[in-house]
Amino acid sequence: MQQYLRRLTCWRSLRFQHPPQTKALIEKEGRKAVSVAGDLRSPDHCRSERWKVATRQSIGRTQLELVPELARFAPPARVIDKPTYSAFFRSSLATLLQENGITTVVVSGAETDVCVLSTVLDAVNIGLRVVLVDDALCSSSDQGHDALMTMYRMRFHEQIDLIKAAELPEVWRHQ
Numbered sequence: 574m575q576q577y578l579r580r581l582t583c584w585r586s587l588r589f590q591h592p593p594q595t596k597a598l599i600e601k602e603g604r605k606a607v608s609v610a611g612d613l614r615s616p617d618h619c620r621s622e623r624w625k626v627a628t629r630q631s632i633g634r635t636q637l638e639l640v641p642e643l644a645r646f647a648p649p650a651r652v653i654d655k656p657t658y659s660a661f662f663r664s665s666l667a668t669l670l671q672e673n674g675i676t677t678v679v680v681s682g683a684e685t686d687v688c689v690l691s692t693v694l695d696a697v698n699i700g701l702r703v704v705l706v707d708d709a710l711c712s713s714s715d716q717g718h719d720a721l722m723t724m725y726r727m728r729f730h731e732q733i734d735l736i737k738a739a740e741l742p743e744v745w746r747h748q
Contacts, residue, residue, distance in 0.1 A: 639652065651669070653665055653666050653669070655688075657691070658684075658687055658688045658690075658691035658692070659688070659691035659692045659694075659695045660688070660692040660695075661692060661695040661696065661699065662691075662695060667699060670701070676700075676701060676702055677701065677702040677703075677704060677744075678696050678701050678702070678703055678704070679704045679706060679741065679744070680692060680693055680696070680703060680704065680705050680706065681705075681706040681709030681710060681738075682709075682710065682711075683710075683711055683712065683713075684711075684712050684713065685710045685711065685712040685717065685718040685721045685722065686712050686714060686717030686718060686720065686721040687712075687717075689705075689710060689721075690721055693705060693725075693729075693733060697729075697732045697733065702734070703732065703733045703734065704733075704734045704736060704741070704744055705725060705733050705734065705735050705736070706736060706737070706738050706741060707722065707735050707736065707737055708737050708738050709738050710722075
């Protein structure tokens with residue numbers, strides 16, 4: 574979806590762009606990175622016309638690929654397609670993490686109030702430590718982004734560590 578969302582679509586907002594922090598995070602720790610790309614929803618699962626235009630059948634595979642700034646890191650970073658909002662639901666991510674003994678996930682990316690939210694809550698539900706990188710998130714809805722950032726700080730402060738990108742090397746040092 575990254576290619577699609579960077580174009581002028583109904584999701585576009587002034588704040589919607591991959592923050593440079595996302596690229597910097599992967600540059601520093603690419604060997605630890607797993608990039609989750611795409612929302613492969615079927616048009617049958619879309620309840621609104623807005624979402625129907627963002628299905629694989631409507632926009633094509635190339636629009637679901639990583640943006641070039643991030644694609645150059647794969648490999649060594651692994652790319653996992655996700656069929657729904659959550660990176661965990663009906664994907665191989667949970668199995669990959671479990672098989673490799675990974676108990677902490679660092680989350681950055683697009684759609685703070687949709688895909689990031691769903692991914693974060695699923696990670697909490699399966700017992701992972703969740704580190705959310707505040708300044709490496711974005712959304713096509715500024716209001717939705719701001720509301721979720723407030724909720725992460727106020728309601729989920731015990732389940733989620735909310736940090737700045739500059740703090741991430743310290744988190745990785747202790748893993």
